[in-house]
Amino acid sequence: MLDFAIFAVTFVIILVGAVLYLYPSSRRASGIPGLNPTDEKDGNLQDIVNRGSLHEFLVSLHQEFGSVASFWFGGRPVVSLGAVKQLQQHINPNHSTDSFETMLKSLLGYQSGTGGAGESVIRKKLYETAISNTLENNFPLVLKLVEELVGKWRSFPEAQHTPLCAHLLGLAMKTVTQLALGERFGDDAQVISFRKNHDAIWSEIGKGYLDGSLEKSSSRKGHYEKALSEMESVLLSVAKERKSQRKQSVFVDALLQSSLTERQIMEDCMVFTLAGCVITANLCIWALHFLSTSEEVQDKLYQELQDVLGSDPVSVDKIPQLRYCQQVLNETVRTAKLTPIAARLQEVEGKVDQHVIPKQTLVIYALGVVLQDADTWDVPYRFDPDRFEEESARKSFCLLGFSGNQTCPELRFAYTVATVLLSSVVRQLKLHRLKGQAAEVRSELVSTPKDETWITVSRRSSS
Template sequence: MLDFAIFAVTFVIILVGAVLYLYPSSRSVSGIPGLNPTEEEDGNLQDIVNQGSLHEFLASLHGQFGPVASFWFGGRPVVSLGSVDQLRQHINPNRTTDSFETMLKSLLGYQSGMGGGATEAVMRKKLYESAVNNTLEENFPLLLKLVEELVGKWKSFPKDQHTPLCAHLQGLAMKAVTQLALGDRFRNDAEVIGFRKNHEAIWSEIGKGYLDGSMEKSSIRKEHYESALAEMETVLMSVAKDRKGQRSQTAFVDALLQSNLTERQVMEDSMVFTLAGCVITANLCIWAVHFLSTSEEVQEKLHQELEDVLGSEPVSLDKIPQLRYFQQVLNETVRTAKLTPIAAQLQENEGKVDQHIIPKETLVIYALGVVLQDADTWSHPYKFDPDRFTEDSARKSFSLLGFSGNQACPELRFAYTVATVVLSTVVRQLKLHQVKGQVVEARSELVSTPKDDTWITVSRRS
């Protein structure tokens, strides 16, 4: 899976925690330009709060100090990289450890599979990727069915009725991920509703409290989180027990059960995939449909590509790689929405970026949101323009950041597949329209999420 591009704020928070608790304090930033600590105890935390989000803080930091900049988290120096050139110098494409899995499991309090060495890490990574690929192959007709049900609902709406994107596409993602990952038990709506309740309780607290200790200060919040996590773990263990030894091997969990993983490891990998898969799939689909509603030209290009590649046949897994403009639209959706704006790594050994020495055990932030809208890398960076990905330089930069190619994580590839099915089904049958006067804003979360009152209207194609 991706070393640096998924659920970025989680990386930052947990890595900061690891630095603070596991390593002695350091007061040297090796001369890297940046901010002095505003407060001795909190460093620049109040500056981050004042900016409204870590992404906005980093955008301001790099605007002031350039592509390599520093600030303070508590008593620890942090280095942030804010351009493609600097990230290219720092990223290690041969890394075998998985920052996303390691950090998310650390946040959840999981330990299994985190210290088995490089060989075990490679084997676990291949197993995880194979499980995702097998799940899509075995369940593609089911995915088509779920999307057709949603589009059928949209088709039944009067022309000017507002369609709530977040509610509908979050619901689709929850149904798709649970049924494909955990099997037919989740064709029962009551199971999905229970899963969603616990998922939202867990996800709403991930990352909270590590900057200000707020969850630890609220016994009610902590009890609610721990109860939801325990209930989710019980459900996942029950699913694994029910499916173990059965002949049908169609779900993500089935592939894990066929390996030599322990029951605990199966549960943890299932937790990681369902938590990550639901959130990133939902938000990729929401942003993509929203951006399509702003451009009739892009919708028509997608419609024409469907005619050229598929004719009257439905979309199929083997045809998706031929839908190149669809890929461009999804790439541009990720870029424009800054889908995962921040990531981080702990500097394992002393490193160098440009003339700057980065000391061992320094927290290094990848300011992906800044890079994705850097005018030196992207022309007209705030414009939604899928055609930019016809250029080789744009594709290479995007791949370097971990959003496409072999370095893209399985959850993101899963989300791209679901989003392609959604978009192909929608643009074949409907035209999408903006709601006049609507201003779509993103919430500052682990993944860029439009606010709940994001709407479109639809009309049937003639």
């Protein structure tokens, strides 16, 4: 039913030995403490479904078995790491590929570019450089799109409810598509069409991605495959158009200047647009939601923006000076568990604490568990940007891959867009939480509110 459906096709060739298959009651992932498979074919799938999501399953798994624990995807053992110290031991020897990108590509069934570690490093560097250069070259466009949204909010009556999810997903879609694929997506009709397929794809691979229901529904699977095919066709056609125009200003242009194949270019565009839209939207949604709950944090951020920027718009060179804004975004990522799960394939045999992790083992990074671990974070469920004034908090955050050299490029992109948004919104408006509304987290590949999140805004008086 689900044989390796989640990490097929990339991981399907890696099979568990036949001997282990014959003795399900005594199996362990290389002696690592954890769960036996509850079903010979599906492993611990039903346990995950019963918990509601993989994140919630991992929370209970690590509570029972500690920071290094094992379970089963189908007939395959998986190791999960749920503490900073153990993640640090594993990440450092396995940094040649990005764990979030690895997971997303495998869910999509992408295999190209598997020529070895050297090729992976080169391709990763190209991907990251392309995103960084695209942001720098198109920063005025980001400013323009943000100002259009903030201007719309300024026109609202103060009592009007503002839907963060709808508005900020729209902002993210416009920003990512235009910066990734060019001016063709300055047409709202193109963005709406793109969003339709984007939503159909992400809803299947991002909503917990392990309930197996897609494999059981031919209609849903057909809808997903049609959307994926249409999206791939759009990306391939954009690449051909841009190549003939020989422009070099957006993400796809940088890839076209490389030695990547047409298929590899399409795949990298797919990953950036899929993940970039969702991560950017949800970072912005959660940041404004948390700001609306704290007038004190808003005022402190406002003062920093005034001190650093004055009345000028934010610029690329000024962003590093906005240290408190960075703390607000860091704390947003931590409190919302923005990306609660990542994964890597164990390229060579490794060791975490006393546990040996065999080559070709799938290793889950239970980031959502670690981000709210009371041993790492003081009062972990409280939104408190001031915690990142401490060196220990910044170091832990960096070790988890949310800052520094190991930050996934889509998150770096999202931080830049979110910084532009906060610099504009907070200097012009005050954000107010609706009484009685509490935004609950839906922990998927990227955490999102379970329901639409509403705020009200009022104009900030000049001082």
